[in-house]
Amino acid sequence: MTTVSPSELARRDEDAARLEERISNLLRLGVAASLALVVTGTFVSFVRHPEYLVVPQPPGWPSSPAFASASTVSGVVAGVRQLQGRAIVDLGLLLLIAIPVVRVLLAIVEYFRQGDWAYVCLTTLVLAVLILSFYAG
Amino acid sequence: MTPLAFTLCTLAVAIGAGVFGALLGLGGGIIVIPALTLGLGVDIRLAIGASIVSVIATSSGAAASYVRAHLANMRLGMLLEASTTIGALSGATLAGILSPRWLYLVFAVVMAYTAVEMLRGPQEERLQARPDPMADYLRLHGSYFDPAAGKQVVYRVSGTKFGLGVSFLAGAVSGLLGIGGGPIKVPAMHLGMGVPMKAATATSNFMIGVTAAASAGVYFSRGEIVPFVAAPVAAGVLTGALIGSRLLGRLHSRRIRMLFVLVLAYISVQMFWRGTH
Numbered sequence: 001m002t003t004v005s006p007s008e009l010a011r012r013d014e015d016a017a018r019l020e021e022r023i024s025n026l027l028r029l030g031v032a033a034s035l036a037l038v039v040t041g042t043f044v045s046f047v048r049h050p051e052y053l054v055v056p057q058p059p060g061w062p063s064s065p066a067f068a069s070a071s072t073v074s075g076v077v078a079g080v081r082q083l084q085g086r087a088i089v090d091l092g093l094l095l096l097i098a099i100p101v102v103r104v105l106l107a108i109v110e111y112f113r114q115g116d117w118a119y120v121c122l123t124t125l126v127l128a129v130l131i132l133s134f135y136a137g
Numbered sequence: 138m139t140p141l142a143f144t145l146c147t148l149a150v151a152i153g154a155g156v157f158g159a160l161l162g163l164g165g166g167i168i169v170i171p172a173l174t175l176g177l178g179v180d181i182r183l184a185i186g187a188s189i190v191s192v193i194a195t196s197s198g199a200a201a202s203y204v205r206a207h208l209a210n211m212r213l214g215m216l217l218e219a220s221t222t223i224g225a226l227s228g229a230t231l232a233g234i235l236s237p238r239w240l241y242l243v244f245a246v247v248m249a250y251t252a253v254e255m256l257r258g259p260q261e262e263r264l265q266a267r268p269d270p271m272a273d274y275l276r277l278h279g280s281y282f283d284p285a286a287g288k289q290v291v292y293r294v295s296g297t298k299f300g301l302g303v304s305f306l307a308g309a310v311s312g313l314l315g316i317g318g319g320p321i322k323v324p325a326m327h328l329g330m331g332v333p334m335k336a337a338t339a340t341s342n343f344m345i346g347v348t349a350a351a352s353a354g355v356y357f358s359r360g361e362i363v364p365f366v367a368a369p370v371a372a373g374v375l376t377g378a379l380i381g382s383r384l385l386g387r388l389h390s391r392r393i394r395m396l397f398v399l400v401l402a403y404i405s406v407q408m409f410w411r412g413t414h
Contacts, residue, residue, distance in 0.1 A: 020211065023204050029304045045364075052141060057143075062363050063180045067364070084309045086363075092371070093368075097350055099197045099346070100346035100347045122215055125219050126215070130351045
């Protein structure tokens with residue numbers, strides 16, 4: 001193992017601490033925003049459809065088209081503009097799904113700035129496989 | 138059942154799943170799927186869609202605290218993430234070749250064996266770190282403060298190649314068997330790589346969200362992530378994960394390990410049942 005100077009070690013510690021700080025902040029912020037959207041959307045649904053509070057639904061009701069997801073980004077955006085509760089929930093869910101991907105992007109940028117090439121390669125590989133598997137799926 | 142009652146029931150289950158998942162480094166599907174399908178009559182496809190949301194919620198909710206507390210080993214997480222995502226991609230192509238029945242049975246045995254090994258704990262010689270130049274090069278070693286033990290825990294990672302191989306396999310089979318990578322990766326890190334139990338579950342939590350995100354995109358575009366099912370799951374699991382991640386530090390590692398043994402035993406029985414029916 002090659003010897004590492006004390007100043008180099010101190011720099012590494014600072015770099016690691018900054019990356020941890022940034023990733024932790026990203027996760028907190030993302031989680032809080034997603035939770036707020038999901039909860040708001042659910043409230044909006046119940047306020048706009050008071051019958052959901054009292055009228056029992058037949059078994060398997062979540063599968064019926066009345067409760068379906070917009071399932072496309074443009075559909076979600078259109079629904080949010082009409083202040084549809086379920087579209088607001090969808091937006092929160094899309095945000096939740098995006099958090100891990102943004103986390104990988106942030107790691108690539110930070111490792112690049114630190115000149116930590118082994119981890120730039122690793123994290124870029126993860127991102128590439130994620131994109132590939134999304135299109136393969 | 139009214140949608141309100143459904144939302145409240147799902148929320149309660151999801152909070153439990155979030156606490157449990159955050160403590161053990163699992164996604165919570167093991168609780169969410171049976172509760173939704175057997176308990177609340179939700180279609181299996183929508184339940185799976187909701188469980189993918191649960192995995193991401195547990196991961197991001199718990200990792201926010203674990204990264205800050207140094208419990209999650211980020212470098213180790215990112216390394217194993219790479220091999221597990223490649224594994225997942227190859228698993229999809231394996232699906233047509235392997236017979237699921239045999240895979241279930243093989244896995245039932247592997248999980249039972251892992252449960253016994255976890256019960257015994259890491260062997261003494263494994264605890265004394267073997268030299269691993271790859272772990273040195275990638276700077277995988279870590280340390281964290283353990284409030285339950287009242288001391289700073291310093292550990293050296295070894296068996297990096299073993300860990301890479303197991304995470305690749307975990308990625309490949311999880312899609313085929315319908316289980317997450319946590320039950321495979323946590324024991325691999327703890328027993329095979331010299332990572333303390335708490336750091337292993339926290340690092341697993343950190344990783345599982347990334348693998349799930351790719352499949353979540355696919356499930357969402359297929360319309361299988363339905364707002365009325367996924368909303369209480371996401372909200373409950375996020376809340377539960379925040380509670381669980383604050384609990385982990387205070388619990389004794391041995392308790393976490395024993396809870397994990399029970400989960401492995403349960404999965405083993407489940408895999409055996411699926412392989413023989």
